[in-house]
Amino acid sequence: xxxxxxxxxxxxxxxxxxxxxxxxxxxxxxxxxxxxxxxxxxxxxxxxxxxxxxxxxxxxxxxxxxxxxxxxxxxxxxxxxxxxxxxxxxxxxxxxxxxxxxxxxxxxxxxxxxxxxxxxxxxxxxxxxxxxxxxxxxxxxxxxxxxxxxxxxxxxxxxxxxxxxxxxxxxxxxxxxxxxxxxxxxxxxxxxxxxxxxxxxxxxxxxxxxxxxxxxxxxxxxxxxx
Amino acid sequence: xxxxxxxxxxxxxxxxxxxxxxxxxxxxxxxxxxxxxxxxxxxxxxxxxxxxxxxxxxxxxxxxxxxxxxxxxxxxxxx
Numbered sequence: 001x002x003x004x005x006x007x008x009x010x011x012x013x014x015x016x017x018x019x020x021x022x023x024x025x026x027x028x029x030x031x032x033x034x035x036x037x038x039x040x041x042x043x044x045x046x047x048x049x050x051x052x053x054x055x056x057x058x059x060x061x062x063x064x065x066x067x068x069x070x071x072x073x074x075x076x077x078x079x080x081x082x083x084x085x086x087x088x089x090x091x092x093x094x095x096x097x098x099x100x101x102x103x104x105x106x107x108x109x110x111x112x113x114x115x116x117x118x119x120x121x122x123x124x125x126x127x128x129x130x131x132x133x134x135x136x137x138x139x140x141x142x143x144x145x146x147x148x149x150x151x152x153x154x155x156x157x158x159x160x161x162x163x164x165x166x167x168x169x170x171x172x173x174x175x176x177x178x179x180x181x182x183x184x185x186x187x188x189x190x191x192x193x194x195x196x197x198x199x200x201x202x203x204x205x206x207x208x209x210x211x212x213x214x215x216x217x218x219x220x221x222x223x224x225x226x
Numbered sequence: 227x228x229x230x231x232x233x234x235x236x237x238x239x240x241x242x243x244x245x246x247x248x249x250x251x252x253x254x255x256x257x258x259x260x261x262x263x264x265x266x267x268x269x270x271x272x273x274x275x276x277x278x279x280x281x282x283x284x285x286x287x288x289x290x291x292x293x294x295x296x297x298x299x300x301x302x303x304x305x
Contacts, residue, residue, distance in 0.1 A: 056275040131271045
């Protein structure tokens with residue numbers, strides 16, 4: 001059979017464009033959880049919203065960290081004040097000769113011991129604040145407690161297992177600086193997870209409720225279509 | 227030390243400042259143990275949740291440890 005049409009060798013045959021390529025769709029889809037968090041909370045000292053770089057040990061591949069919460073920085077005031085007073089006491093001790101009753105060779109060592117004690121208070125207080133972390137991810141709520149610098153307790157519960165979220169606020173400082181406790185009742189083995197002295201407890205509690213509702217919706221959809 | 231006179235000599239040498247010296251030695255030893263525990267905790271906690279401050283925390287902790295060693299040596303050389 002003779003050829004009806006022969007394409008010249010220079011003619012490029014364009015492949016039909018796929019439907020997806022034609023549409024100007026956003027390349028990265030913002031997850032519903034991230035959207036909830038960024039709409040309701042803004043970053044603050046002690047509260048990181050959608051911290052992309054934060055990772056934790058048991059994190060799964062598709063799990064994203066939504067919130068990283070620490071105690072409100074103002075709760076560090078007691079040890080910060082103690083540290084500052086102890087540091088200022090040192091030059092005062094030499095100026096007003098408070099160490100005079102001690103033998104001269106002891107004066108220096110006692111001053112050194114005092115300085116190291118002040119630094120130990122500072123360091124202990126800072127690490128205690130830094131490592132007491134609450135993480136809210138797209139799958140779980142994690143509470144990492146760092147007791148007395150020696151003991152630690154890690155509790156986590158799946159978002160779907162959250163039953164009730166309450167928040168408590170009280171005290172003069174709590175009301176002035178807007179911090180308090182968020183108590184999460186779960187259906188897990190440990191019935192309660194507590195975020196203590198965290199900034200904006202009401203907003204965090206509201207966000208947790210919304211995340212739970214969203215997770216329930218997704219679970220239902222997975223049940224229908226999965 | 228079995229001889230009772232040796233014990234007596236020990237009590238004669240015993241002074242208020244020697245107690246202070248022992249106290250300072252024990253204090254700095256405790257401080258060093260505290261810093262060592264913190265160093266382990268920093269490592270373990272950094273494994274639990276990754277932080278880019280780990281190196282800085284470790285360096286500062288070892289500086290404090292060095293301060294403790296210096297204090298211990300100072301207490302040791304007290305006459």
